[in-house]
Amino acid sequence: MMPTRRSLLKTAAALPLATGTFAAFAQTPWVPTREVEFVVPFAVGGGADLLARIVHKIIQDEKLVPVPIALNNRPGGGGATGLGYVTARKIGDPHTIILVNGTTQITPILNPAAKTLSEVRPVMNVMLDDFVLFVRGDAPWKNAAEFVADAKTKPPKSLAFATGGTTDIMAITVFAKATGAEYNALNFNSGGEALTQLLGGHVQACMGNPLEFMGHLQSKAVRALGVFRDNRFAALPDVPTMKEQGIAAPNFQMWRGMAVPRGTADAPSLYWEGVFAKVVATPAFKAYIAENIASEAPIPGAAFERFLADQEKLYRELLGKPA
Amino acid sequence: MSVVYDLAAGFAGAMTPWNLLMCFAGVFAGQIVGALPGIGPSSAIALLLPLTFGADPTSAIILFAGIYYGAQYGGTLTSVLISVPGEPSSVMTSIDGYQMALQGRAGAALGIAAIGSFIAGTLSTIGLMLLAPPMAKAALAFGPPEYFALVVLGLTALAAVGGSVLKGLTTGMFGLLISTIGIDQQTGVARFAFDQIWLLDGVGFIVLSVALFGVGEVLSSAGMATPRPITTVKNLLPSRAEWKQSRMPILRGSVIGFFVGVLPATGATIASFLAYIVEKKVAKDPSRFGKGAIEGVAGPESSNNAAAAGAMVPMLALGVPGSGTTAIILGALIMFGVRPGPELFEKNATLVWTVIASMYIGNVILLIMNLPLAGLFAQLLRVPYSWLYPPILALCVAGVYSQANSIEDVWMLIGFGALGWAMMRYDWPAAPMILGLVLGTIFENALRQSMTLSHGSAAIFFTRPISAVLLACAAAAVLAPFIYKLATSRRTA
Amino acid sequence: MNLLRAKGGEIALCLFFVATGVFWIAVAAGLPLWDGFAPATGLLPLVFGALLVVLAVAATLVDVVASSETPDRAPAGRAIMVLLAVAAGAAGIETAGFFASMFVTMLFLFRVAEKRPLLSSVLASAGTALFLTLVFRTWLGVPLPAGPWGF
Known part of the structure; x- marks a missing residue:
């Protein structure tokens, strides 16, 4: 019972704080007056969509917003379709909120036709996903340092990674740059497919979010060799960080947050910041974060914009596409 | 004997009133979303997911599994009756099933699809129950070269599914060509998208099949100078002779579907294609195909149902998704606090066995529901076509729009619908084009992944045993007719 | 030639x-x-x-x-008319909404292309459009575009 009560207390403490900042900044408090559209630029059923549905459910269950909210999935092109839709229809509309994540930032770097995040006004980051280097349970390497040492004794690209998308490839780039060894990357559709290839022994390693392989880690079908963080990850206390193992890899995590369309005024933007601050403080959201082996990371307003600018620089560097 | 014990416990769990209701609700909802083009089981599950939070995970998974295999039954309905494939996996059914409907045998087509689906669903659930762990391990042997070889085998069918060999190859090549539109999965960079955001994801499979089969058929029929005769619905259920013809296709379809379904990167759609091709190859008179051969319905319809149960194998035995829909069910398991992994069978035995038991029950419910419905829905064809086709067009528009909430998809529907009409008019087969689109992406990805893996050596396709055998089969499929001709001409000469 | x-x-x-x-x-x-x-x-x-x-x-x-002989084919006129009607309907979806544009498209096809009685045509068009809106929008939560009158 203790943890529940403690998290409830935390919630209670967080609420006035969030509403406090809101009240201090807003000159004329804004409240939505008609149905709000929640644009999800990804397909129904994916990880981003699930997050949107959880946030949607929490807002409705806790009655955080006085009007109904309708989810609108606009999937396609790695988030490009959804952002394009917002750009075309919703500029300055405070009755629209949008889910944004690392993919929506990476897509326009690779495909100049896609709209960038400058089309939205970032409101709050809500969570971060970690990247873990993992191998099969029967692999000879016990940690990332051994893996790198082995890679360096072999011809370049002898060790192959299976990836589930661009973000995994970037994690491999981070790793390769930090270790000075070259790896072979095979790109698959999803983290699940990449994991299947690893289990089948077709590749030697994977770089992915803990959510995708947690069950396999517990049953020792796979082994985690290292995580890209400054400190150890609470959900994986036995897995050392890259830095602990002498690999100078920067902190690399994927973010997920909420935004409103470009041109939305300050008052509504602050209103939504207040709403999401309440959402991330609910026990339901904390439970969701725990089940997904992710990290809570509420970063509001201006700090979120600075965070995104840093991420953009990092992504461009990793993809070899300087601005 | 532990299987008997486990299964008995599973049935005890599945037979509670609440779980029975969930099972019924699942297959019923699955049947409906299956029949609607555009909306599929994955979107139905995602829509219901928030409603099931806090519920018992077992009941929720019973519901989701029911939607998944129920949708495979539902997709048949619109394919046979109005030539609009409700699901990608029932595209092949629109070929011979619709021809049967035009001959007044819609009831027989729907009936054999229901019976075949029931048999296939039950057989593959037995397979799931008895063979899941070894099958799942075997499926892991499929790396990029093996998938490449499997797709090459599938591509040898391009010429076989249509009428003229050259025309089939041409439309198949067009399908392969349009599969290259959009973001290249290997680099993340778009090609052939012409700076249009809506082309970044390429041409949707359901858009193309609804356009070529649904809209194309409407335009051809509506354009006829003489109105199409009203179909008389003869017998409502398959005759004894038809049942006899369908027995082996149902068995073959079940086996093909189960094995293809178990492979994580292939699913019900490819299973139904392969089953159709196999039926055409083994048939005594292949020319009947495309003109209302009941084997062309029984094989693919059994196959897609078996594949749905097959896709549960890697999910339950390994904790990895076997298809797009099972990936969502896996996500749902996590939401319920059940951690999917290789030990699901042991750690969550109650859940697994209750779901398996519910699949037997769900298939019985679907059979009971579908046999009377087959006759009832066949009556729809008594309605004159002039009353039928405008609503069909509206359904195609709504379905295609709902797939990604995109108006551009509707424009593609109209454009490809016009192409489908022209192709029908000049006897160019449409099925190879869809086969090309489906297989094109896997073909290209597997080729590039394999070459990367082998550091640029094509030998990888021949040194790995499974890949070598599959490629040999493909070579045999291409060369067999020539060798046969050569042999017979020698003999006569 | x-x-x-x-x-x-x-x-x-x-x-x-x-x-x-x-x-x-x-x-x-x-x-x-x-x-x-x-x-x-x-x-x-x-x-x-x-x-x-x-x-x-x-x-x-x-x-x-x-083969050099031309098989008997129906004139293409009707098919082109149906295709244009659907295209016009699709063009109207975003402004007039799904219900209205599909209603008009079906009504045109029933009444003009097929010369069906007016009342039956209106009823069949309205019924189908309503049914599809109900199924896709209300039950399945698909945001089919609405017209200026809210449906």
């Missing part, structure tokens, strides 16, 4: 496939063809385009040589 009249449609369709193939070759030639160990973005589209051109020409030649 006779050939063109007899086989105009086939030749036009063949030209469509050839033009697409040539276009694909042209675009793919500008993309990277090989990268490291494996084919890059452009190689397979280039190959597909080339094969499409060859196959389309071969298939049409065989077809034209095999």
Whole structure:
């Protein structure tokens, strides 16, 4: 019972704080007056969509917003379709909120036709996903340092990674740059497919979010060799960080947050910041974060914009596409 | 004997009133979303997911599994009756099933699809129950070269599914060509998208099949100078002779579907294609195909149902998704606090066995529901076509729009619908084009992944045993007719 | 000239496939063809385009040589009218909403193309449009576009 009560207390403490900042900044408090559209630029059923549905459910269950909210999935092109839709229809509309994540930032770097995040006004980051280097349970390497040492004794690209998308490839780039060894990357559709290839022994390693392989880690079908963080990850206390193992890899995590369309005024933007601050403080959201082996990371307003600018620089560097 | 014990416990769990209701609700909802083009089981599950939070995970998974295999039954309905494939996996059914409907045998087509689906669903659930762990391990042997070889085998069918060999190859090549539109999965960079955001994801499979089969058929029929005769619905259920013809296709379809379904990167759609091709190859008179051969319905319809149960194998035995829909069910398991992994069978035995038991029950419910419905829905064809086709067009528009909430998809529907009409008019087969689109992406990805893996050596396709055998089969499929001709001409000469 | 009249449609369709193939070759030639160990973005589209051109020409030649007589075909007028009606309906979806544009499209097809009685046409169009809106929008939560009047 203790943890529940403690998290409830935390919630209670967080609420006035969030509403406090809101009240201090807003000159004329804004409240939505008609149905709000929640644009999800990804397909129904994916990880981003699930997050949107959880946030949607929490807002409705806790009655955080006085009007109904309708989810609108606009999937396609790695988030490009959804952002394009917002750009075309919703500029300055405070009755629209949008889910944004690392993919929506990476897509326009690779495909100049896609709209960038400058089309939205970032409101709050809500969570971060970690990247873990993992191998099969029967692999000879016990940690990332051994893996790198082995890679360096072999011809370049002898060790192959299976990836589930661009973000995994970037994690491999981070790793390769930090270790000075070259790896072979095979790109698959999803983290699940990449994991299947690893289990089948077709590749030697994977770089992915803990959510995708947690069950396999517990049953020792796979082994985690290292995580890209400054400190150890609470959900994986036995897995050392890259830095602990002498690999100078920067902190690399994927973010997920909420935004409103470009041109939305300050008052509504602050209103939504207040709403999401309440959402991330609910026990339901904390439970969701725990089940997904992710990290809570509420970063509001201006700090979120600075965070995104840093991420953009990092992504461009990793993809070899300087601005 | 532990299987008997486990299964008995599973049935005890599945037979509670609440779980029975969930099972019924699942297959019923699955049947409906299956029949609607555009909306599929994955979107139905995602829509219901928030409603099931806090519920018992077992009941929720019973519901989701029911939607998944129920949708495979539902997709048949619109394919046979109005030539609009409700699901990608029932595209092949629109070929011979619709021809049967035009001959007044819609009831027989729907009936054999229901019976075949029931048999296939039950057989593959037995397979799931008895063979899941070894099958799942075997499926892991499929790396990029093996998938490449499997797709090459599938591509040898391009010429076989249509009428003229050259025309089939041409439309198949067009399908392969349009599969290259959009973001290249290997680099993340778009090609052939012409700076249009809506082309970044390429041409949707359901858009193309609804356009070529649904809209194309409407335009051809509506354009006829003489109105199409009203179909008389003869017998409502398959005759004894038809049942006899369908027995082996149902068995073959079940086996093909189960094995293809178990492979994580292939699913019900490819299973139904392969089953159709196999039926055409083994048939005594292949020319009947495309003109209302009941084997062309029984094989693919059994196959897609078996594949749905097959896709549960890697999910339950390994904790990895076997298809797009099972990936969502896996996500749902996590939401319920059940951690999917290789030990699901042991750690969550109650859940697994209750779901398996519910699949037997769900298939019985679907059979009971579908046999009377087959006759009832066949009556729809008594309605004159002039009353039928405008609503069909509206359904195609709504379905295609709902797939990604995109108006551009509707424009593609109209454009490809016009192409489908022209192709029908000049006897160019449409099925190879869809086969090309489906297989094109896997073909290209597997080729590039394999070459990367082998550091640029094509030998990888021949040194790995499974890949070598599959490629040999493909070579045999291409060369067999020539060798046969050569042999017979020698003999006569 | 006779050939063109007899086989105009086939030749036009063949030209469509050839033009697409040539276009694909042209675009793919500008993309990277090989990268490291494996084919890059452009190689397979280039190959597909080339094969499409060859196959389309071969298939049409065989077809034209095999038979020179024109089979009886229905005039294309009706099909084109139906296609244009649906296109007009699609054009109206975003402004007038799904219900209204599909209602008008179906009404046109029933009444003008098929010359059905007015009352039955109105009822059938309205009923179908309502049913589809109910199923897709209300039950399945698909945001089908609404018109200025809210549905």
